[in-house]
Amino acid sequence: xxxNIHLVVFGTFGNPNGFRQSIIRTTNENLQLGIKTFDLKTxxxxxxxxxxxxxxxxxxxxxxxxxxYSIYSYAKEKNSSRGGTFIGSSMVxxxxxxxxxxxxxxxxxxxxxxxxxxxEDDTILVxxxxxxxxxxxxxxxNQLKNQYTEIKEVNFQQYxxxxxxxxxxxxxxxxxxxxxxxFNLLNVYDTIFFTDNLDxxxxxxxxxxxxxxxxxxxxxxxQKIEEExxxxxxxxx
Numbered sequence: 001x002x003x004n005i006h007l008v009v010f011g012t013f014g015n016p017n018g019f020r021q022s023i024i025r026t027t028n029e030n031l032q033l034g035i036k037t038f039d040l041k042t043x044x045x046x047x048x049x050x051x052x053x054x055x056x057x058x059x060x061x062x063x064x065x066x067x068x069y070s071i072y073s074y075a076k077e078k079n080s081s082r083g084g085t086f087i088g089s090s091m092v093x094x095x096x097x098x099x100x101x102x103x104x105x106x107x108x109x110x111x112x113x114x115x116x117x118x119x120e121d122d123t124i125l126v127x128x129x130x131x132x133x134x135x136x137x138x139x140x141x142n143q144l145k146n147q148y149t150e151i152k153e154v155n156f157q158q159y160x161x162x163x164x165x166x167x168x169x170x171x172x173x174x175x176x177x178x179x180x181x182x183f184n185l186l187n188v189y190d191t192i193f194f195t196d197n198l199d200x201x202x203x204x205x206x207x208x209x210x211x212x213x214x215x216x217x218x219x220x221x222x223q224k225i226e227e228e229x230x231x232x233x234x235x236x237x
Contacts, residue, residue, distance in 0.1 A: 003145045004028050004094040008068075009114055009135065010038050011087040013127050014077035021090075022129040025137055027145055035061050038070055038090050044209035045165060046084035047074040049122060051197040054170055056179055058154050058186045061094060065156040067186075068092045069103050069179065071111045076123045087124055089114055096148035100179040104172050106140035113138075153183040164189040164211040166218050167201045178218070184225045185218075 006028075010021035019039040026033075036059055040046070047053060053072040060066065070090040077085050089111040091103060117134035118125050126132060164185065168174060175194065182192050189211065195201065204210050213221060 003096060003098060003148045005098075005141070005144060006033055006035075006092040006094075007110060007137075007141070008035070008038065008090040008092060009088070009110075009132055010090070010129055011075065011124055012039075012077055012085040013124065013129075014080040014082075014085075017128050020129040022132070024132075024135050025141070033061055033092065035059065035066070035068070035092055038068075038088060040072065040084075040086070041163075041209070042084045044163070044207050045193060045200065045204050047072060047086050048083075048197060048199040049074050051195065051200055052170065053197075053200065054175055054179075054194040055191055056182045056186070057191040058156060059190075060156055061092070064094045065151055065154070066092055066094050067097050067151060067154070069107055071107055073111060073115060073119075074122065075115070075119050078124055078127060085124075087115060087119060093151075096150055098144045098147045098149060100176040101172075102140045102144050102147065103179065104175050106138040106144060108172065109138035109140065110135075151183070154186045158187065159190055160188060162189050162211065163191045163193065163209075164213060164221075165193045165195065165201065165204050166213055166215070167195065167198075168215040168218065170194055170196045181218075181222055184222055188221070188225070 004027055006023050007025040008021055008023050012019050051074050055070040057068045068090050072086045072088040075087040113136050118132050204212055
């Protein structure tokens with residue numbers, strides 16, 4: 001059995017295209033994905049120069065459970081000076097997921113390559129996601145195809161229509177742990193964002209639409225869920 005993985009690149013491009021995303025590689029060419037866009041709700045969260053956001057999201061795609069991992073990096077639109085614009089990459093896994101370490105490495109390499117060839121002076125050089133150039137496949141992708149873990153902890157029948165933002169380090173080691181621990185929280189939040197940028201957190205707090213938590217709050221939320229699981233088991237016994 002091999003993984004069902006789809007690599008997506010996206011960005012904000014201004015008039016007339018706005019936000020656009022494109023699938024650049026898939027392990028199943030015969031599958032037409034009906035995934036939601038990776039656009040950001042900018043009245044709730046936004047990016048600032050030199051900032052980056054990671055995200056993990058659950059959804060149902062073509063009747064199949066899916067987990068996506070994404071990176072958003074600040075980048076200005078080619079013909080606009082408006083704020084909050086970005087360029088990004090995502091990996092969508094159907095039915096199964098994989099090693100968080102490999103996912104982080106693959107996602108970082110995909111994003112770094114995307115930006116190296118398509119961003120200059122913090123500005124996106126093209127007008128549409130279909131125009132991105134030099135999108136090399138990360139070396140970790142072939143390893144991911146043959147490693148899979150069934151998604152068990154997430155309830156895909158239940159949606160909260162709410163999101164959380166975790167303010168913490170986003171280095172590869174920390175993100176590996178945070179992605180691994182996020183599955184239980186996806187039963188409380190449909191999308192969880194991670195950033196180390198104080199300006200982003202301040203903006204989110206001001207808008208007061210998404211839940212904000214620091215590293216301790218993140219751990220406390222997970223502990224509450226684990227305690228509730230134990231309580232339910234004991235109650236049923």
